[in-house]
Structure formats: structure tokens, C-alpha cells
Amino acid sequence: MSGVEPVALVIGSAALQAAGNAxxxxxxxxHVPNTSLAGLARRPRAFFAPLLRDPAWLAGGxxxxxxxxxxxQALASLDLSVLKALGRLETLLLxxxxxxxxxxxxxxxxxxxxxxxxxxxxxxxxxxxVASGRPAxxxxxxxxxxxxxxxxxxxxxxxxxxxxxxxxxxMAGLLFGTGDILVKGATARVAAxxxxxxxxSASLAGLAQTPEFAVAIAGYLAGAVLLxxxxxxxxxxxxxxxxxxxxxxxxxxxxxxxxxxxxSAERLAGMAAIGLGTLxxxxxxxxxxx
Numbered sequence: 001m002s003g004v005e006p007v008a009l010v011i012g013s014a015a016l017q018a019a020g021n022a023x024x025x026x027x028x029x030x031h032v033p034n035t036s037l038a039g040l041a042r043r044p045r046a047f048f049a050p051l052l053r054d055p056a057w058l059a060g061g062x063x064x065x066x067x068x069x070x071x072x073q074a075l076a077s078l079d080l081s082v083l084k085a086l087g088r089l090e091t092l093l094l095x096x097x098x099x100x101x102x103x104x105x106x107x108x109x110x111x112x113x114x115x116x117x118x119x120x121x122x123x124x125x126x127x128x129x130v131a132s133g134r135p136a137x138x139x140x141x142x143x144x145x146x147x148x149x150x151x152x153x154x155x156x157x158x159x160x161x162x163x164x165x166x167x168x169x170x171m172a173g174l175l176f177g178t179g180d181i182l183v184k185g186a187t188a189r190v191a192a193x194x195x196x197x198x199x200x201s202a203s204l205a206g207l208a209q210t211p212e213f214a215v216a217i218a219g220y221l222a223g224a225v226l227l228x229x230x231x232x233x234x235x236x237x238x239x240x241x242x243x244x245x246x247x248x249x250x251x252x253x254x255x256x257x258x259x260x261x262x263x264s265a266e267r268l269a270g271m272a273a274i275g276l277g278t279l280x281x282x283x284x285x286x287x288x289x290x
Contacts, residue, residue: 007125009074010086016067018093021227022101023060025239027051028231035232040225051228068220069198075180076187076196079133080255081267084180084248085124088117088274094239113280120273127266133259135188140258141181141212148178148250168230169239173246175223179216180251186212248274 031050040047051057074083095114098104106114152171187196190206197203207213230239252271255261 006074006077006083007086009070009077010083011089013067013071013074014087014089015093016063016070018089018097020060020063020065020067021094022097023063024051024057024228025098025231026101027054027057027060028228031057032232035229040229040232047228047232072183072187073196073198075184076191076198079261080181080184080251080259081261081271082124084177084251084255085121085270085274088121088248092117092121109280113277116273116277116280118277120270120275120277122270123273124267124270127264127270133255133261136181136185136254136259138185138212141185144178144181144254145215148174165230165233165239166242168226168233169242170245172223172226172230173243173248174250175219175226176243176247177250178246179219179223180247181254182212182216182219183207184251186210186216 028051031054032047035047071083071087078086092114095106095110099106151174155167155171186207187203189210189212190196190203196207227239227243230243249271256263256267
């Protein structure tokens with residue numbers, strides 16, 4: 001896998017995770033619709049038991065894990081800003097899945113949001129350039145984790161609402177973005193002279209021993225729980241877009257400001273288009289259709 005082009009890895013990862021998320025969303029809406037975060041916290045077994053018995057929901061989980069493994073190799077090969085820009089193919093695929101498979105309808109503003117996401121992703125991809133930046137220190141990672149923990153604590157009240165899909169999705173995205181930053185740093189620490197390879201046991205063993213990777217896995221799991229709760233009350237097209245706020249904006253900002261990655265005008269314009277497109281997609285939740 002290490003010999004595959006990084007762009008192809010990102011596309012494959014996005015497609016696998018979009019398919020897995022769309023499948024899990026459909027099964028969550030079938031088994032445990034309209035479950036708030038408070039309800040999930042009170043009765044987690046009632047929420048997850050029917051899902052764990054559903055082969056389709058489990059298959060979605062397998063697709064998500066497979067996409068994460070493919071993305072891990074891409075994460076070790078590209079700048080964070082470039083990787084997360086290309087990764088927005090997942091949001092576009094989720095929107096398409098919501099419309100085609102789940103019968104969700106897009107408003108005119110949301111269609112414009114999709115167009116902006118596509119334009120911003122294309123602009124960033126065309127002007128990606130060569131890999132740049134420097135490895136992050138553990139002090140920077142510690143400051144990041146502390147800041148994200150503080151934001152999550154302050155935002156806890158948002159997640160108690162009956163229909164809190166926007167807050168749930170945003171917090172999940174923040175955890176996913178933090179995990180990506182930590183894993184990026186971990187892969188840089190354990191990379192052999194030939195580079196990090198997800199199919200080599202030595203690379204994976206070294207990765208598993210880093211504290212960054214352990215914290216990232218905890219964040220991914222917490223984000224996955226929040227995402228399942230969001231799927232219960234919201235539309236997959238909106239959830240996928242709002243999750244972008246943390247999972248994309250945070251790593252790109254960290255890459256540019258902390259890692260010193262290239263901050264050309266084209267990249268900044270692409271980031272702005274992605275941000276505006278995300279806001280248009282997540283501005284209103286509306287009723288779920290499908």
C-alpha cells in the first residue's frame with residue numbers, strides 16, 4: 001500500500017468512509033431514531049444493542065475502519081492541509097448518498113454549499129505543491145488536547161438538547177480532527193528511513209506504542225459515539241458537512257500555524273470556499289426525509 005499514490009489513497013479512504021457512514025446512518029434511523037445524547041447516556045445498551053445485532057450496521061463499521069487504515073497511510077505521506085482538503089470528497093459522497101440512497105432533499109443553499117466544497121477542494125488540490133512543514137513537538141500536542149478538552153467541556157450544554165445534531169456533529173468532527181493531528185505526529189515519530197508503511201508490522205507496532213496514538217484512538221471512539229447519536233436525529237448530508245468544521249478546519253489550521261505548512265493564497269482561498277460551503281450545508285437541519 002505504501003507504493004500507491006497518496007491522492008489515490010485519500011480518494012479510496014473517503015469513498016470507504018462515506019459508504020460506511022451512510023450505511024450506519026440508515027440503520028440508526030431505522031432502529032433508534034430521535035435519540036438525544038442524554039437518552040443515549042441514560043440507556044446506552046438500549047441504543048447500541050439493536051445496532052450490534054444488525055449485520056448492515058456492522059458492515060458499515062467495517063467500511064469505516066478499512067477507510068481509516070487506508071487514510072492512515074495517506075496521513076503519513078501528505079501535509080495535513082492537503083490531506084484534509086482532499087478528504088472532503090467524503091462529505092460530497094455523503095451528501096450524494098443521502099440524496100440518492102436515503103431520499104434526502106437539498107435546498108438551493110445546500111446545493112451551493114456542495115458546489116463551494118467541490119471548488120475549494122479542487123483549488124487546494126491543484127495547488128498542493130510538495131510536502132512542507134515540520135514535525136510537531138509533544139508540547140504542542142499536549143496544548144492541543146487540553147484546548148479541545150476545554151472546548152468540549154464548555155459545549156456540553158449544547159449536546160443536551162432533544163435535537164442537537166449540529167452540536168453532536170461539530171463535537172465529533174473536533175475529536176476526529178484532533179485524532180488526525182495526533183496520528184500525523186505519531187507516524188512522523190516512528191517512520192523508518194524508508195517512510196511509514198501501514199502494511200509493515202514494525203511501523204504499526206511503533207505507532208501503537210506512542211502516547212499520541214493512544215489519545216487519538218480514545219478521541220476517535222468518543223467521536224464515533226457522538227456521530228451515532230447525531231445520525232439518530234439528523235440528516236446525513238447535514239451531519240457530514242458539520243462534522244467537517246472540526247475534522248477539517250482544525251487540522252488545516254494546525255498544519256499552517258503550528259507545523260508551518262505552505263500558506264499560499266490559493267490554499268487560503270480553497271479553505272475559505274470549504275468553510276463557506278460547510279456553513280451553507282449545515283445552516284438549517286430541517287426534517288429528515290427518507
